[in-house]
Amino acid sequence: MADHPIPNFDSIPDFGDAAPAEKPKRKGISKKTRFEVFKRDGFTCQYCGAHPPAVILHVDHINPVALGGKNHMDNYVTACEPCNLGKSATSLSQVPQSLQDKAAEVKERELQIKGYQRVMDGKRSRIDAEAERVRAVYEIYNNGYTLNASAMVSVRKFIEEIGVHAVEGAMERAYTRGGSRGGEFKYFCGICWNIIKGAGNGTR
Numbered sequence: 520m521a522d523h524p525i526p527n528f529d530s531i532p533d534f535g536d537a538a539p540a541e542k543p544k545r546k547g548i549s550k551k552t553r554f555e556v557f558k559r560d561g562f563t564c565q566y567c568g569a570h571p572p573a574v575i576l577h578v579d580h581i582n583p584v585a586l587g588g589k590n591h592m593d594n595y596v597t598a599c600e601p602c603n604l605g606k607s608a609t610s611l612s613q614v615p616q617s618l619q620d621k622a623a624e625v626k627e628r629e630l631q632i633k634g635y636q637r638v639m640d641g642k643r644s645r646i647d648a649e650a651e652r653v654r655a656v657y658e659i660y661n662n663g664y665t666l667n668a669s670a671m672v673s674v675r676k677f678i679e680e681i682g683v684h685a686v687e688g689a690m691e692r693a694y695t696r697g698g699s700r701g702g703e704f705k706y707f708c709g710i711c712w713n714i715i716k717g718a719g720n721g722t723r
């Protein structure tokens with residue numbers, strides 16, 4: 520999988536550093552750590568799935584510091600502003616922002632959007648490559664034929680849901696032990712949907 524480099528986040532001032540001295544300060548999570556958490560979480564709020572540009576992301580403590588939570592990656596989670604502020608009584612956004620803070624937030628927002636787009640670009644090219652692998656399996660069993668564009672849309676969706684190995688397996692099974700002749704692709708889709716539903720009943 521292509522690992523896209525995240526832009527250099529050290530070129531913008533930290534929110535914390537930009538705040539005038541009299542302002543209440545949140546104990547700083549460094550910008551570098553913050554973006555490491557975002558990257559790990561795919562620049563997506565882990566509570567509700569929101570992502571830039573619709574929201575600005577925060578780093579939330581899973582176990583609050585007040586309750587003994589540690590300042591450590593394992594205790595950090597990406598949360599959008601509404602989810603994060605919903606959890607804490609005092610919010611940073613209730614404090615009037617200085618122009619400097621505002622500028623830093625605009626810059627932060629841009630970097631978050633860029634980071635999210637890179638995650639999506641990386642995911643798209645990974646899924647494209649994986650879909651080609653599934654197509655190759657199909658072609659083995661369908662001499663001279665290939666999957667059409669709309670079939671490939673389904674293949675990509677299945678890969679996104681259950682991963683390429685399960686999808687390759689389903690394709691293999693459909694064309695070796697599959698349904699009636701001509702109904703194999705439908706059978707393949709059926710296998711994938713069953714796995715998706717099974718996953719939904721179980722762990723998700």
Ligand SMILES: [Zn+2]
Binds near residue numbers: 602
């Ligand atoms: Zn959220």
